[in-house]
Amino acid sequence: MRFQPYRSPSTGREVRAVFFDTFGTAVDWRTGVARQATAFAAEQGRELDAEAFADDWRALYQPAMEAIRSGTREFTTLDTLHRENLDRVLRRHGFDPERLGAETLEKLNKSWHRLPPWPDSVAGLAAIRRRYIVGPLSNGNTSLLLDMARSAGLPWDVIIGSDMTRTYKPLPGAYLRTAEFLDLSPGEVMLAAAHNSDLQAAREAGLATAFIARPTEYGPGQAADLAPEGNWDLSASGIPELADLLGA
Amino acid sequence: MRFQPYRSPSTGREVRAVFFDTFGTAVDWRTGVARQATAFAAEQGRELDAEAFADDWRALYQPAMEAIRSGTREFTTLDTLHRENLDRVLRRHGFDPERLGAETLEKLNKSWHRLPPWPDSVAGLAAIRRRYIVGPLSNGNTSLLLDMARSAGLPWDVIIGSDMTRTYKPLPGAYLRTAEFLDLSPGEVMLAAAHNSDLQAAREAGLATAFIARPTEYGPGQAADLAPEGNWDLSASGIPELADLLGA
Known part of the structure; x- marks a missing residue:
């Protein structure tokens, strides 16, 4: 029998590709950045509140993109924004970036390149990939x-970075140029x-939507995005459950 | 012992990513297109010289891109160029495209999406991927x-299409924007x-180079590109031999 792709109630179309938010949905940025910040501090012979360091760095992410979204700054990559924000976070945690070597700063900045997958991500993506195109939409x-x-073993079919769409979510171009x-x-x-606001923007751009619960993305005290807050097409406790719901 | 990546004599750098020409180097376009043209003709209750059909279609490829390379036409995708050329090839082989349905034409045009790999491609790419980033540069x-x-099972890490670089080989931007x-x-x-001219352009853009022999790409009577014609960094009889030469 021929496989019947999932038909999205909200778009009325059969889904051909399932694209994933990455930071928080496919990978655990907080644990990953904290672990690498701890290693950095140890190399410097210092101590660090690594979870707070990760949270502080992440908190500078949306404001930094806002200048690009609003058009007051030309498009530049997230690596560049992370690197700029890193100096501020280091100072806030008592490190002087000017006294650290370029290689040390670059390695720490690339913490975001080496984040661990959530325990269910690799198997869930592999299952969905059997029937659908899979990729990041990040x-x-x-x-x-x-x-x-490569480091987390995420089996993407294709990678369409924000430097290819030349825009940042939640602007509609990020979703539309990917399609x-x-x-x-x-x-x-x-x-x-795992983020209701991202799904809202995707729906407004005309995409099908699925919520994946990641209730500890922001640590044990997470207060937001614990449950779907919109009438999303699907809602799952993890990527393998999404695979089941998609019939993959 | 830590893996030592291959150092290119021509660039003086360690190679981190190996990118492959696809039509002719990774996949066998002539066999693939001919097979699908035969199926198309059979569906129409007709006969067709399928290899000649494939050769004729392929021969229109370079001239069609030339208008874009020279700047007289705005960038458009290879799918669009193939579709325009298809009408001409069909007429030359006695088919009236106006009498064929849009779906039939679209399916035939997508022959280029469903080409078979050369017998050594999948295993060779998988071997290289263990140590290097791999992708198409097409x-x-x-x-x-x-x-x-997806159809040929080519295990690319990343796909950077010409619609992402917005230019066509052998213009330098195709190589430089990929990097x-x-x-x-x-x-x-x-x-x-498998094409000396492609390697020449890549070298001029500053890339490392490897020749892969594909002596039957153009059929049994192939006269060109039978051997390396430049001082390329590496030369191999297939992708697994290239993997060996790269120490992968």
């Missing part, structure tokens, strides 16, 4: 997402994400 | 290369190709 640049895929590179209509592409 | 658009990868998306210097990227 604000990360291509080389970041590529290094992440365009795939030669699919937006309604044939599903965004799977 | 004039194909992303969706074409993605469909090809840029990888965040590598051109000399850290190797082009592997």
Whole structure:
């Protein structure tokens, strides 16, 4: 019997590709950055509140992209934004970036290239990939997402970085240009994400949507994004459950 | 012992990524197109010289891109160029494209998405991928290369289509923008190709180079590209031999 792809109620189309938010949905950025910050501090013979360091660094992410989204700054990669933000975070945690070597700073900045997958990500993606095209739909640049895929073992079919769409989520171009590179209509592409705001923007751009619960992304005290807050097409406790719901 | 990547004599750099010409180097376009043209003709209750059909279609490929390379036509995808050329090839072989349905034409046009790999390609790429980033460096658009990868089982890490670089080989931007998306210097990227002219352009753009012999790409009477015609970094009888030469 021929496989029947999942038909999205919201778009009315059969889904051909399932694209994943990465930071928080496919990989655990907080644990990954904290671990590498701890190693950095140890190399410097210092101590560090590594989870706070990761949270502080991540908190500078949205404001940094905002200048590009609003058009007051020309597009630049997330690696560059992370590197700029790193100086501020280091100072806040008592490190002087000017006294650290370029190689040390570069290695620490590339923490975002080497994040661990959530325990269910690799198997779940492999299952979905049997029936659907899979890829990241992230604000990360291509080389970041590529290094992440190789180190975490994420079996993407294709990587369309934000340096290819030249825009940042949640602007509609991020979703629409991804669909365009795939030669699919937006309604044939599903965004799977742990963040309700990302799903809202994807829906407004015409994509199918799936919520993946990641209740500890922001640590044990996480207060937001614990449950779906919209009428998303699908909602799953992890990527393997999403695979089941997609019939993959 | 830590793996020592291959150092390119021509660029003086260690190679981090090996990118492959696809049509002719990774996949056998002539056999693939001929097979699908035969099936098309059978569906129409007709006969066709399928190899000549494939050769004729392929021969229109370079001239069609030339208008874009020279700047007299805005960038458009290879799928679009193939579709335009298809009408001409069909007429030359006695078919009236106006009397064929859109679906039939679209399916035939997508022959290029479903080409068979050369027998050594999948195993050779998998071997190289253990130590190096691998991907296509082709004039194909992303969706074409993605469909090809899924149908032929080509284990690319990343797909950077010509619709991402917005230019066609052998213009230098095709090579340089690929390296840029990888965040590598051109000399850290190797082009592997069965075509001496492609390698010449890659070298001029600063890439490392490897010749892969594909002596039947153009059929049994092939007269060109039977051997390396430049002082390329490496020369191999197939992709597994290239893997050996790279120490992968």
